[in-house]
Amino acid sequence: MRLLNTMSGLAAALLAPLAMAGAGDDTYEPKAQQVNDNVYAIIGPTDARTYKNHGMNANYGVITTDEGVILIDAGPGAFSGPYIERAVAEVSDEPVRWVVNIGVQDHRWLGNDYFKRQGAxxxxxxxxxxxxxxxxxRHMSGRLPDALGDRFEGTEPAYAAQQLEGETAAITLGGTAIELSLTNAHFPGDAMAYLPEQDVVFTGDLVYVDRMLGIHPWSNPQNGLEAFKRLEGIDPEYVVPGHGRVSDMERARRDTGDYYDFLVNTIGQAARNFEPMSDVLSAHEDMEQFKHLEHYDSWHGTNMNRTFVLFEGM
Ligand SMILES: [Zn+2]
Incomplete structure (x- = not known):
């Protein structure tokens, strides 16, 4: 009984900030939490795109400098822009001066136009x-506008004026060094950003923690595995995943790296060996190792299926 009381007390304490954030208004209010030094992360909810979270169910980066704020990914559109600006204003007096796009998924770049109009x-x-x-x-007529309704109004695609060639690039903005490299895992053209001085990597949709990553028809788990090995080579102290809480490499490996390894070296390998697809999928339906991940039930079968089909054609 005593244990039960303690636990419910703890649960109440954990829930309290959430309840406060929702008081009076039902709209998700992003907050920038410090990762290390001048590097912050906005950790979005791990559920689907909803009207309430206005498509901000992903993570974003905020890097403060004396010359302006660097935003890693722009958010889902025009509506979220001021919410991101308010989160930024709590950690810096400077405006968003640069937006670095490391993602191709809708809620990573459709906010570009808003920040461009503010001068970024x-x-x-x-x-x-x-x-x-x-x-x-596809993004302008897909799940995002469906979920957001009137909160999608005023959102237009806009693109980087400064484009980087090749697969890796080193840039310095406001005195902060950023090493960028393409991952091409969740979407072709996805990238990750490493800040060597702060030892933080923003992985974009390469890494998911707490929730299961999704393999779309255009995703490439082989690229994911290779990019994850490069991330392991960097071995940063802080990993800001595309989805889920700020982590270390151990958690990133457990929730994502090991899963890419399973997809490529078990499912992909079986496809290359011409094993029957239905046998392979049912043999690995039950993966205790990954069941702690949110959305396991809705994604695991699809992920195996798409990986099998991809490797069958290779
Ligand atoms: Zn994502």
Whole structure:
């Protein structure tokens, strides 16, 4: 009984900040939490895109400098822009001066236009921009506008004016060094950003913790595995995943790295060996190792299926 009381007390304490954030208004209010030094992360909810979270169910980066704020990914659109600005204002007096796009998924870049109109410079790899353009029509008429309704109004695609060539690039903004590299895992053109001085990596949608990553028809788990190995080579102290809480490499490996390894080296390998797909999928339906991940039930089967089909064609 005593244990029960303690636990419910703890649960109440954990829930209290959430309840306060929701008081009076039902709209998700992002907050920037410090990761290390001048580096902050906005950790979005791990559920789906909803009207309440206005599509901010992903993580974003905020880096403060004396010359202006660097935003890692722009958010889902025009509506979220002022919410991000308010989160930024709590940790810096400077405006958002640069937006670095490391993602091609809708809620990572459709906020570009808003920040561009506020005077920010958008920076991205050429390949990221090319992929955003290829997905723009789909994103402007897909799940995001469906979920957001009137909160999607005023959102328009906009692209980086400063485009980086190749697969890796080192830039310095406001005295902060950022090493960018393409991952091409969740979407073609996705990238990650390493801040060597602060030892933080923003992985974009390469890494998911707390929730299961999703393999879309355009995702590439082989690229994911290779990019994850490069991330392990960097071995940062702080990992800001695309979704889920700020982590270390151990958790990133457990929730994502090991899963890419399973997809490629178990499912992909079985496809290459011409094993029957239905046998392979049912043999690995029950993966105790990954069941702690949110959305396991809705994604695991699909992920195996898409990986099998991809490797069958290779
Ligand atoms: Zn995502």
């Amino acid at each position: 410079e958008i920076i991205a790899f050429e390949q990221t921009v090319a992929s955003q353009k290829a997905f723009a029509d």
